[in-house]
Amino acid sequence: MSECSCPAEDISSRLLAWYRDAGRALPWRNTRDPYCIWLSEIMLQQTTVEAVIPYYERFLANFSSVAALAAAPLDSVLDLWAGLGYYSRARNLHKAARMVVEDFCGEFPADLAELQRLPGIGRSTAGAIRSIAFDLPGPILDGNVRRVLCRLHAVTTDPRASATEKQLWQRAESLTSVSRPHDYAQAIMDLGATLCTPRQPRCPLCPLRAHCQAFAQSLQGDIPVRHKKPPVPKRAQVVLLLEDQRGARLVRKRPYDGMLGGLWEFPAAPVEAGETTTAVISRLLATLGVCSAPEPVGVVKHVYSHFALTCTVFRCRVSLLPQVAKEEDRQWVPPTELAALALHGAHQKVLKLVTEKTEKDKM
């Protein structure tokens, strides 16, 4: 560690002064309700502020309290989460709400260890909730804070390496304001989100510029160090939009325990190596008991964290409804209700594609 060239008190007071003027007005900053703070923090994991805001407001309009959320069925929670990604967050949110009601008499705990017992809350989120909702000291090391601290101290090692991680948590703890945890937590996250951004940080506007060792050495563009990711493997699937005479589409629900658990999708089948799309669509049609001719609609691409998916989309109109729709996890959904269904992102794109093509064909 270097000697004290970064007095924590001065950093903290500069940061708080900056936040008073430049802090963002966000929906979850109008409240100290731990339920709202918790909801916002869970949504903000892996997601940007702009993407979260409409989901946050819609969610609260449906579930105004932790008790209301705990009483709701998981499916209605997933409905409101569809499109946000990382759906285990929604399942954990629901489970945690029930734990708060049952184990904590409906009141969120302020203790870090107790917060971390709730599924979906790790060390950083616990610190954020404790700081923001309860105004008690709680260190945070989320992506924004990690970047700010790496630059402030010119950390040139891999920020995810365990030794660096440990060092960063120590820095986060010693910097956390004991006098104004609520403001400090939001200030440092705002700094990372608005000025100390991953690319092209706006150092001239930064209140911590005088303390920043990366800036002093012109390293702000190279810190935090990035590790190159291996290219993601490609996968393909065929997707079938089966339409009955009234325009209703067949959908199925994915099992709760896997990827995209509990979300809905159109019937689909993977295209294995060496297979043709034609062969796969024939097999899928046979499985569903459909013998009408499929009509090609187009192609949709969607990238997940660990693979890139290409969906080749077909449409098929049927007069006799296949028996498969009688199973519990499959149903026919009229067009008006399809928009509200919790379809996962890739098949939302599929729906958009086929809707646009249908409109175009009418003209």
Add this chain to the structure above:
DNA sequence: AAGGCGGGGAC
């Protein structure tokens, strides 16, 4: 096309 992003669970 590539980078960024917290926590859970398996090992």
Add this chain to the structure above:
DNA sequence: GTCCCAGCCTT
């Protein structure tokens, strides 16, 4: 502890 998994948005 260490790895592996996971979906979307921004650049």
